[in-house]
Amino acid sequence: MRSTLLRVGRWIAAEQPDAADPTDWTRQTCATWIAALDRMKVGDYVQRTAGLGDRLGKPLEAATKAGQITALRTFFKDCQEWEWLPRSFDPLRALAIPHSITALLGPDPRVIADEILAKLLWAGLNLEVADLPQAQAGHFYPFELVRAVTLTWLFSGQRSNEIARLRVGCIRWQHDGAPITGDSHQILARDSVCLLGVPPHKTGTAFSKPVDPILGQAIDAWQAVRPDQPKFTDRRTGEHVDLLFAIRARRVSTHYINNTVIPMLCRKAGVPAADVRGNITSHRTRSTIASQLYNAMEPMTLFELQAWLGHRSPQSTQYYAKITPNTLSKAYSEAG
Template sequence: MVALAYLLGGFTDFQHLGMFNRLHLAQLVFGSEAADAAMSEAAAVLDRWGYRSQARDAGRQLPGVLAQALLINGSPRLADLSTEAFARLRGHPAAAGRQHQTTLFALQKAAADLGYCQPPVRPGRNQMPVIEGADPAWAQWVEQWHATSALTPRVRAIIRTIMAKAGRWLAAEHPQITEPGQWTRQTCAAWVAAVDRMSVGDYVQRTDALGGRAGKPVSPRTKAHQLMATRVFFRDCQEWEWIPRRFDPVRALGVPRSVSALIGTDPRVIADDVWAKLLHAGLNIEAGDLPGTSAGSYYPVELIRALTLTWLFSGLRSDEIVRLRTGCIRWQHDGMPVPADSREILAGEAVCLLDVPVHKTGTAFTKPVDPIVGQAIETWQALRPAQPPRTDRKTGEQASLLFSVRAHPVARAYINRTIIPALCAKAGVPAADVRGNITSHRARSTIASQLYNAKEPMTLFELQAWLGHRTPTSTQHYAKITPNTLTRAYTEAGYFARNIRTIEVLIDRDAVTSGAAAAGQPWQHYDLGHGYCTYNFFEQCPHRMACARCDFYLPKDSGKAQLLEAKDNLQRMLVSIPLTVDERAAVEDGQTALDTLLTRLAGVATPAGTTPRETDPPPGATSLPIAAITHPRHG
């Protein structure tokens, strides 16, 4: 009955019939041979791309969607599904539903690969909303700039949005200004002030995506970005001679110092214990750890594992990861390339090299990575279905992207939206810490910080080459010294020990208990190594590093000193003595500094009242040797 309605009355409102076998209907209308031929032609392309082998749901939906497309188009030939035909199919009521549209999207990709139509464009891709709320003349200038600028599409779209916001501000505050040529330095100053006082949601076209952020102050970094976009817009308009040069955009639209002072680079390194748990979870990730449908995860587990390990160990940006090419892994041993079939060397000390494409700040480069990354990538590459070349959005060249399946590359946001939450859940760690959400770029910061603070750390220039930065200035933002490294360096510097030295002091308890100490008899003896000093204020004596003839000095080879050492009731203690600059030099620099010190002290009175120049040193008296002063850590 449905076939008769189709043939006699052109009935195509299949959405009213609910679930029924559309493929059987197409076979009745066009004949089994013609319908099956179109089905086989489309399925061959989709099978080659990994559709039916990786997603059973898509395989079951393809016959019904293709049969309905042929029926609505009125032809059993796949070649008759042109670009215009697919546009009509998407707007047909029978094609409503997300799954139906997704399968129709895949079908158009297959038809485009066969040369029957143009490739499909995802909804919203390269489609800008009409600027509303601004003067039409201003909106026309913004659209003209957007069509002329040579910046990347994403950057052009961001600047277009900000300049549309400036147009709404003009319409509200300065309606007499409708063109860029009417701006003056006073207008620029007013716009800078407006940006500085702006809140989230001010002068925007849509507020549905703001959530609970509406009304909150704009961050300093966002203010700087908005002023940067305004500078670019007016600079281009002036250089292209669209408007006269009435002001310098760099100066008139510069970021105020009060705002720039609040902006600082913060790589937001992940804590070592959390990062270790994420590494363990990534090394053991399975398909069941990620959300999916009844048919399993959308992506093959080999792709997920290779993508995860690349993020955990390579230190690449998410855009660089999803734009890696097939064949990006190379192996070397002793500086020589390793053949792909030589597993003996790969099991030993082979070096894995990763070729990184053109990126944010520079050209393509090669970096060493852990062998586990290369092994995971090669495992996925061996199972990867043949994919059509894709246009690299950064370089514009046709490239065979590594992380691609079903003729479409992995989205750049897949790591943040799917991989990281799954790893956090598997590792039992929160998806955010005191520094914010755990994102893909924080892994880059963490790896760089650990390499810089390792036991055998990378130098700043080595780390710059490994990260692919253009200048060392960018690398310095990542090369943060951890508190552990700083503590170890401070301890090894010996700041306290450099200014304080510890010597042994003997306390004569008999002299104290008998009252002889009160009568002036020595009771405290500083061990100088070669003798003892009985001066109670030894730490204040300028001659303590070079004892000349002094009544308070007891050489150890004298009988008096031997009697002192023979006492049984001596109490031993350690005293820390602060050193002067000259004394510290004598300890650290040796005999030269000691001779200089002796010369300088020749005219300084000793505790006995005489100076070294006035008396000759007694026989056997020597200067305090350096070995007699001990470090607190060594006793």
């Protein structure tokens, strides 16, 4: 906010020096500044441009414009509330974000191409000890832990923060509504339901969701060899819990998937770590799995997908439930 206010100060001094004092601002001044901001480029009215690189001179993104408008609106709102400035205009209305900018805001899930995801799935399912990154002292994490983290990322559709905060005993097995064990010989894995207990997250409380049995078996394999660890404080709830992915009294970092797991899988699968939509990141599988479930032969409904993703609002799910061109073409043909 401080940088934004300095940028506004440089602009007003250059374009309208008579209104350089905040007490002289009016609704018209606010409208003039928003119009100027909409035409600004990266590097305009800043003090240093050394770190901007090839972005220098490019148009500002919608999120940047919205952030700068919000910063100035907060400044005038607080100054009027603290009676530092007279109430000559209403900041909430005069410095509202224009619809032309808000229309460009919102999550933009970057779905991974099917062929790339298929190779990553193959690499994860065929992961071997030799594929693990190795330091001078050997492997940093046990193979069972790495495989469990990898398959959780590939099959659960969860955020990296939620994966790092999974608790011991998060996997439950059921068959015909009755609990069973993951290594039961009486029930085939394809006939059983594997439920994953998701901890409280940024949009809701804890819940359970069905996942592929392969994921449940990988987590059970890690729990079978996991050494006893001290309890950790859940950073969201403040509870003392037994974190699933912890070793040597340290929790696995939320950045472990992006920094280690994804590069490892890309090397094994022979695919680049980035595509036309940007770097392959942990969150991209969440949108990809959601899109696949929404476009399957027997697709999930929007409300079922909302429950599976753990969204509080169906509007959030709509950002993830992207209709693929194949599904749209089929629906167009069947419409006659």
